Amino acid sequence: MVEPLRKNELHNQARHWSRHAAQYDELFLDPYGRNVVNPLWEALAAVPDAATKTVADFGCGTGPLLPYLVERFARVIALDFAPGMLKRAGDRLGPQAASRVTFFDRPMHDLAEFAGQLDVAVAVNSLVMPDVRLIDRTLRAIRASLKPDGQFLGVVPSMDAIGYHLMLLMDQSLDQGLAPKEAQRLAALHVERRHYDFAFGHFHYQGLRQKFWRPFELEYRLTKAGFTSTTLSKVLYPWDESLAGGAALAGFPPSWDWFFLGRL
Numbered sequence: 256m257v258e259p260l261r262k263n264e265l266h267n268q269a270r271h272w273s274r275h276a277a278q279y280d281e282l283f284l285d286p287y288g289r290n291v292v293n294p295l296w297e298a299l300a301a302v303p304d305a306a307t308k309t310v311a312d313f314g315c316g317t318g319p320l321l322p323y324l325v326e327r328f329a330r331v332i333a334l335d336f337a338p339g340m341l342k343r344a345g346d347r348l349g350p351q352a353a354s355r356v357t358f359f360d361r362p363m364h365d366l367a368e369f370a371g372q373l374d375v376a377v378a379v380n381s382l383v384m385p386d387v388r389l390i391d392r393t394l395r396a397i398r399a400s401l402k403p404d405g406q407f408l409g410v411v412p413s414m415d416a417i418g419y420h421l422m423l424l425m426d427q428s429l430d431q432g433l434a435p436k437e438a439q440r441l442a443a444l445h446v447e448r449r450h451y452d453f454a455f456g457h458f459h460y461q462g463l464r465q466k467f468w469r470p471f472e473l474e475y476r477l478t479k480a481g482f483t484s485t486t487l488s489k490v491l492y493p494w495d496e497s498l499a500g501g502a503a504l505a506g507f508p509p510s511w512d513w514f515f516l517g518r519l
């Protein structure tokens with residue numbers, strides 16, 4: 256028998272995300288950083304007549320994208336299932352800018368009231384619920400929330416980049432003369448391999464359970480949800496202290512997350 260989607264899991268994860276809101280910036284890679292190459296900016300800048308359009312930031316978190324969206328779009332919706340995150344997003348904006356944003360405390364698959372109304376939907380590192388049935392449902396809901404010429408863009412955490420990082424660290428140790436087993440052990444320690452399930456693309460850390468993505472799955476699930484045209488490209492993170500052993504890897508091509516753009 257197919258197990259139904261568990262409501263508890265949603266509440267449980269929403270609670271953990273709320274709990275992490277306070278120290279969010281210390282724990283998570285920042286895709287908006289000055290030295291990060293993020294195709295999201297160009298894609299948002301290319302939206303024609305944004306000043307007449309409606310954008311939704313799904314899984315807005317602490318709201319790092321909201322100030323930009325408020326400046327550029329006519330109407331801004333910010334949605335998250337973690338009240339602690341929404342509170343921080345409101346604080347970040349301040350009362351005046353926050354009054355121009357409509358906040359929704361709810362999960363991303365619960366979008367019936369937006370059906371066919373959005374010009375642009377954005378989800379940056381928020382398509383992360385580990386149950387892929389919920390991911391599929393969320394993608395279908397986002398698709399249904401868009402106008403016929405609408406677009407869905409965002410970023411998902413990359414599972415393949417973790418493998419890349421692991422490989423570089425291991426090779427570095429081998430080059431220094433370590434035995435393969437020791438090189439493997441050290442690399443695994445640095446990337447905190449114990450938090451990842453590579454086969455199924457899961458990450459778990461202090462109660463949070465997150466989905467990590469490979470590009471073929473992103474294309475597959477966007478298509479499955481009814482997006483007919485999808486583009487993927489990399490968000491490039493420089494090797495620096497935000498990545499374990501990063502400074503020593505500066506000579507290698509950067510690490511990445513996956514940027515996507517889907518149209519109906």
Ligand SMILES: C[S@@+](CC[C@H](N)C(=O)[O-])C[C@H]1O[C@@H](n2cnc3c(N)ncnc32)[C@H](O)[C@@H]1O
Pocket residue numbers: 269272273283313314315316317318319320334335336337340361362363364378379380381382383384393
């Ligand atoms: C990694 S944070 C990213 C936040 C923000 N988009 C950013 O770029 O900083 C993920 C956010 O998505 C929210 N989230 C995850 N799954 C969600 C779901 N199914 N429905 C609503 N919010 C969700 C979490 O509460 C959290 O605030």
